[in-house]
Amino acid sequence: MSYQFPSSFYALPSKFPKQFYKPQAETVVEDQIITIDNFFPQDVCNDLIKSIENSSAIKLETTPLVKSKEYAARYNDRCLTTDFEATRALWSYLNQILSQHVEYADEDLDKIKETFSSAVFLNPQLRIYRYRKGHHFGKHYDEAVVAPLDERSSKKGKTKWTLLIYLTGDEEFEGGGTIFHPEIRGVKPLNIHPSKGMALLHKHGYDCLKHEAEIVKRGEKWVLRSDVVF
Numbered sequence: 001m002s003y004q005f006p007s008s009f010y011a012l013p014s015k016f017p018k019q020f021y022k023p024q025a026e027t028v029v030e031d032q033i034i035t036i037d038n039f040f041p042q043d044v045c046n047d048l049i050k051s052i053e054n055s056s057a058i059k060l061e062t063t064p065l066v067k068s069k070e071y072a073a074r075y076n077d078r079c080l081t082t083d084f085e086a087t088r089a090l091w092s093y094l095n096q097i098l099s100q101h102v103e104y105a106d107e108d109l110d111k112i113k114e115t116f117s118s119a120v121f122l123n124p125q126l127r128i129y130r131y132r133k134g135h136h137f138g139k140h141y142d143e144a145v146v147a148p149l150d151e152r153s154s155k156k157g158k159t160k161w162t163l164l165i166y167l168t169g170d171e172e173f174e175g176g177g178t179i180f181h182p183e184i185r186g187v188k189p190l191n192i193h194p195s196k197g198m199a200l201l202h203k204h205g206y207d208c209l210k211h212e213a214e215i216v217k218r219g220e221k222w223v224l225r226s227d228v229v230f
Helices: 012-018 042-054 084-099 107-115
Strands: 025-029 033-036 077-082 125-131 136-140 146-148 156-166 173-175 178-181 190-192 199-203 210-213 216-219 221-229
Touching (some): 012 084, 025 107, 033 190, 084 125, 084 221
Antiparallel strands (some): 077 125, 125 221, 146 156, 156 199, 173 216, 178 190, 178 210
16 A cells, blocks of 8 residues: 545646636746745645654654764654656646746746756655754755656656755744755855745756755754656
């Protein structure tokens, strides 16, 4: 028996065209970091957390704290599932947001649309992270990987952007920001503390900024992660 995403998750692509307010992407750092506020409605966030906590088909396991020169210190709860059906729903929804037409001139949205115009799918290995008090992930880079595009063929693509969807945010946890460290002298780190349901896209592979998950001081930080495939 495999884990089943909740029905509210699968309904996202069909509901998007009917929404009066549609989430929009916004550049934080050009060609590096993009955020989408209210990417997931709060009920979808809550349904996902509840379904994961109550599922017998998927189990959160605590990542051992590793301290070495080769690996960043990481201490959190995580699980993963490879699910093409769920990934197709998530990609359809994200693609609608990134490619949507707006009735006014917006150079930033045009650049974002162009950046993802050659994207074809998401990594079907969907990862769920839970950070409790004391959990964190030290400074690291996200590597690009080769990911399958279909469960029925050998077609593959390469990932270029990390997709993080914050299932909790705002006052639900203290600390726990995603901190980016520009490798430019005099430029201060950028700490993004998410709102609930916010999505964050950041470039990875050779173009990845060094980043970390700040230690959680209170509450629980939940994240759904995939990667954009080109």
